[in-house]
Amino acid sequence: xxxxxxxxxxxxxxxxxxxxxxxxxxxxxxxxxxxxxxxxxxxxxxxxxxxxxxxxxxxxxxxxxxxxxxxxxxxxxxxxxxxxxxxxxxxxxxxxxxxxxx
Amino acid sequence: xxxxxxxxxxxxxxxxxxxxxxxxxxxxxxxxxxxxxxxxxxxxxxxxxxxxxxxxxxxxxxxxxxxxxxxxxxxxxxxxxxxxxxxxxxxxxxxxxxxxxxxxxxxxxxxxxxxxxxxxxxxxxxxxxxxxxxxxxxxxxxxxxxxxxxxxxxxxxxxxxxxxxxxx
Numbered sequence: 001x002x003x004x005x006x007x008x009x010x011x012x013x014x015x016x017x018x019x020x021x022x023x024x025x026x027x028x029x030x031x032x033x034x035x036x037x038x039x040x041x042x043x044x045x046x047x048x049x050x051x052x053x054x055x056x057x058x059x060x061x062x063x064x065x066x067x068x069x070x071x072x073x074x075x076x077x078x079x080x081x082x083x084x085x086x087x088x089x090x091x092x093x094x095x096x097x098x099x100x101x102x
Numbered sequence: 103x104x105x106x107x108x109x110x111x112x113x114x115x116x117x118x119x120x121x122x123x124x125x126x127x128x129x130x131x132x133x134x135x136x137x138x139x140x141x142x143x144x145x146x147x148x149x150x151x152x153x154x155x156x157x158x159x160x161x162x163x164x165x166x167x168x169x170x171x172x173x174x175x176x177x178x179x180x181x182x183x184x185x186x187x188x189x190x191x192x193x194x195x196x197x198x199x200x201x202x203x204x205x206x207x208x209x210x211x212x213x214x215x216x217x218x219x220x221x222x223x224x225x226x227x228x229x230x231x232x233x234x235x236x237x238x239x240x241x242x243x244x245x246x247x248x249x250x251x252x253x254x255x256x257x258x259x260x261x262x263x264x265x266x267x268x269x270x
Contacts, residue, residue, distance in 0.1 A: 004104055004107045004147055004148055008107070008108075008111070009107070009111075009144070009148055012111040012114065012115070012144065015115055015118075016114060016115065016118055016141075019115070019118040019119060019121075019122060020118070020122075022122060023121065023122030026122065027122065029127070031127050031169070031172065031173060031176070032121075032122070032127065032130060034169075035121055035122075035130060035131065035134050035169070036121070036122055038134065038138075038161075038165070039118050039121060039122075039134070039137065042137070042138065042141050042157075042161075045141070045145075045153075045157075046141060046144060046145075046148075049144075049145050049148050049150045049153060050148055052148075052150065052224065053148045053149045053150065053224070056224065057224075058224050058228040058229045058231070058232040058233075059232060059236075061150050061152065061153045061224060061229045061232075062229060062232050062233045062236075062237050062240070064150075064153050064156075065153070065156065065229075065233060066237075066240055066244055068156060068157070068160050068161065069244040069247060069248060070244075070247065071161070071165060072160065072164070072165055072248065072251070073247050073248055073250070073251030074251075075165050075168055075169070076168065076251045076252070076254075076255040077251050077254045077255050077258070079168055079169070079172040079255075080254070080255040080256075080258035080259050081258055082172060082176070083172060083175060083176070083258070083259065084258045084259075084261070086176055092176060
């Protein structure tokens with residue numbers, strides 16, 4: 001029997017999402033911004049699993065699997081872009097590459 | 103179950119705060135791995151063992167390796183690190199170790215306590231049936247997305263290595 005209150009799981013997801021959001025806005029290093037994005041994706045996954053257990057349907061977990069796929073694709077492209085930016089600017093500071101143009 | 107959930111949630115929040123306040127990328131990454139393991143534990147307590155295992159294998163296993171390789175290739179300069187350290191308070195190195203030890207204790211406790219399987223659990227069978235019956239088109243789209251990401255990441259890496267060699 002599942003005794004975990006779903007409300008607390010949603011609150012946990014909200015706190016984690018806020019943490020990731022603050023990280024994205026505060027940090028200027030691209031690698032840290034990608035890590036904060038991972039935190040936000042995980043927070044969304046927590047919320048989905050919580051509601052899946054509340055209604056006892058597998059759909060929430062299926063969407064979490066899709067979130068995993070999206071995160072893998074995002075990280076692969078994002079990190080290769082980070083490497084590319086580092087080759088061009090010798091820096092991964094988003095303020096320094098804000099003048100990026102064609 | 104309840105206590106496991108609260109402890110794992112607290113670990114996840116603490117590790118999340120450590121990720122966004124660390125100056126050193128590698129330390130932040132270790133905290134991020136602890137965060138993902140704690141979230142896998144939260145998944146288990148919420149009755150999703152399949153997603154918990156996927157979280158560990160794919161996130162903590164595969165995606166984090168990508169991060170580690172990128173950070174090693176970037177080899178961030180000391181100056182940038184010192185600047186980030188100036189903006190944010192430096193924190194202890196041993197904390198992720200303690201958090202991971204608590205998670206390990208939870209894990210062994212869960213393995214040791216052979217209670218009846220929770221009825222609220224949604225097992226891999228139900229998830230798989232839903233995934234490949236109701237969401238079959240989603241699986242196809244996910245494979246397409248992964249292929250596009252593979253081609254895109256390969257292209258960026260290829261162009262970067264070509265620029266480095268100097269033949270435009």
